Each structure stands twice: as structure tokens, then as C-alpha cells.
Amino acid sequence: MSHVDLTVDGWLALSDAGAAGVAAAIAHDVGAALVSVSTHSYAGRSGRVALFERDGIRYALVPGGTVELGCDPARFVPTSRQLHDFAEAVAAYSVPEPIHRFLAEQMSPTRRATLPARLVAVRSVDADSLLTAEHDGTDDHESVMARLEWRGLRPPTPDEWEYDCGAGATTLFRWGDEYPDGEPYGDVPLIQSPNFFGLVIGDDPYRAEFTTDPAVLCGGDGGSALCGGYGGFLSWITLATAYRDPTLAEIIYEGYLVGETPVRPVLPVP
Incomplete structure (x- = not known):
């Protein structure tokens, strides 16, 4: 079996020795160093994480397969606090009601996708960090793609990014449907701890991240809701796995913010 066809079930079904062997073979194939293979838990789920390093970037193995993506607003049951936070947003801003309609407009739709196994950077990097002496001074999505391709890398597709984040969780956030007290910024273990895939x-x-689609960034809204003081629900929802901000890309390109915008390198597995 090609490693690109490795699924989550297949990965977790391996013995410890078998998993170490697969990880070592992948490391050899991509020219990376195998750092570790260990058990890992996040938000009540237990699994196994393999970490690799190449050219100063640390990667985690993300198995592939046919997966469920997107958000079904009908299955979301808001808590009383979420309803209160949402009502405050409705009163202060032009937010469509009810809450399920709002979610439908903010989230990507439910769908199935077949994804390859791949190595994904544990942390995103700013696009400017990928500059080389050959860089021609352009500052657009195409230049970011070229900088990664020069290293044998690419960004995740939007589908891959969602799966990288949620790791198969069907809840609004990768940890569940509720958000903790406070703001989604700073020392918050749920959002700063490595997820199920590490x-x-x-x-x-x-720090919304580029994907292969120049119009789709994932993982935030550029801080608009939080910086604007839009309240708990609107600020936290920007970190929902399927969240999409249709205006963010235009703001980044027109504001010459490409260089300081993050991208998460993906190292394909043969």
C-alpha cells in the first residue's frame, strides 16, 4: 500500500512497532528526520501522533481517506450563554437571525471529500519567512505558492485545512460546541494545545492561513471581531473549524498584507 493511501483507521490499527516502521519509511521517502511516534490525547479523544522535521520545520502525519467536512447548523444546540452572546451581537450589529441561519452563512457546507495522507506543519509560518534570494518582489497568492513549491511544499487545500483542524470532529469547534470563558487569544489551552493530529x-x-484557493483563508478573520469588540460569540466563531470569511482575502491582497499572512506548509507523501 502506498503511504499516501494511509487512513486514520489504518494508522491507529497498527501496532506500536508497525506505526514506527511506517513513520520511518515515510521519513525516508520525503527526506525528513523522524522525531517521535507517541500516543496523544485531545478533547477526550486518544490517538497516535508521528512528528518529523525537515529544513527547520516540524511536521505531523495527517492520515487521509474519505471524510466528512463542513458544518450542519441544524445539529448545533446552543447553550444559554451562547444565545445570550449572540443576542448581544444582534442588538449591536447587523447579524442575521436566527443563530442557525447565521451559522449557515458563516460556515462551509457539509460535504464529503477524499484526501491523501500527508505531512502538515505543526505550526504555520509567515509567508515572508519563505523568501529566497530568487524572490522577485511580487506579493500575491501566486508568489506564496511558488515559494513553497520551490521547497517541494504546498499549502493545504481548503478541504485539507478543515480536516487538519477538526480531525474528524463533527462539533462546531475541534474540541466541542462550547467555547471557554474569556477571549480566543492568549493563554487558552483548548486553542493552543496540539489537536488530535498534533x-x-x-x-x-x-492568523488566518492561506490555502491553495486564493479566495479562501482558514483559521480566523484577521482579528476583526476580536479587535472590534464584537463579543464572545462573534469572536469565538472565527475559530470554528468550518468558518469562512469571504472578505478577508480581498483585504489581505489590497492591503499588501501577504507577507505577514501565515501559511501552513504541506509536505506531500509519495
Whole structure:
């Protein structure tokens, strides 16, 4: 079996020795160093994480397969606190009601996708960090793609990013449907702890990440809701796994913010 066809079930079904062997073979194939293979838990789920390193970037193995993506607002049952926070947003801003309609407009739709196994950077990097001496000074999505391709890398597709983040969780956030007290910024273990795949992802609403689609950034809204003081619900929802901000890309490109916008390198598995 090609490693690109490795699924979550297949990965977790391996013995410890078998998993170490698969991880070592992947490391050899992509020219990376195998750092560790260990058990890992997040938000009540237990699994196994393999970490790799190449050219100063640490990666985690994300198995593939046919997966469920997107958000079904009908299955979301808001808590009384979420309803209160949402009502405050409705009173202060032009937010469509009811809450399920709002979610339908803010989230990607439910769908199925077949994804390859791949190595995904544990943390995103700013696009400027990928600059080389050959860089021609352009500052757009195409240049970010070229900078990654030069290293044998690419960004995740929007589908891959969602799966990287949620890791198969069907809840609004990768940890569940509720958000903790406070703001989605700073020292908040739920958003800063490595997720089920060992990725630190969707951890800062200011750091929405590029994908292969120039119009789709994932993992935040550039900090608009949080910085604007829009309240708990509107600020936290930007870190929901399926959240999409249709205006963010235009703001980044027109504001010459490409270089400081994050991208999460993906190292394909042969």
C-alpha cells in the first residue's frame, strides 16, 4: 500500500512497532528526520501522533481517506450563554437571525471529500519567512505558492485545512460546541494545545492561513471581531473549524498584507 493511501483507521490499527516502521519509511521517502511516534490525547479523544522535521520545520502525519467536512447548523444546540452572546451581537450589529441561519452563512457546507495522507506543519509560518534570494518582489497568492513549491511544499487545500483542524470532529469547534470563558487569544489551552493530529492550528483569530484557493483563508478573520469588540460569540466563531470569511482575502491582497499572512506548509507523501 502506498503511504499516501494511509487512513486514520489504518494508522491507529497498527501496532506500536508497525506505526514506527511506517513513520520511518515515510521519513525516508520525503527526506525528513523522524522525531517521535507517541500516543496523544485531545478533547477526550486518544490517538497516535508521528512528528518529523525537515529544513527547520516540524511536521505531523495527517492520515487521509474519505471524510466528512463542513458544518450542519441544524445539529448545533446552543447553550444559554451562547444565545445570550449572540443576542448581544444582534442588538449591536447587523447579524442575521436566527443563530442557525447565521451559522449557515458563516460556515462551509457539509460535504464529503477524499484526501491523501500527508505531512502538515505543526505550526504555520509567515509567508515572508519563505523568501529566497530568487524572490522577485511580487506579493500575491501566486508568489506564496511558488515559494513553497520551490521547497517541494504546498499549502493545504481548503478541504485539507478543515480536516487538519477538526480531525474528524463533527462539533462546531475541534474540541466541542462550547467555547471557554474569556477571549480566543492568549493563554487558552483548548486553542493552543496540539489537536488530535498534533497540530497547533486555529489558535489565533488574527492568523488566518492561506490555502491553495486564493479566495479562501482558514483559521480566523484577521482579528476583526476580536479587535472590534464584537463579543464572545462573534469572536469565538472565527475559530470554528468550518468558518469562512469571504472578505478577508480581498483585504489581505489590497492591503499588501501577504507577507505577514501565515501559511501552513504541506509536505506531500509519495
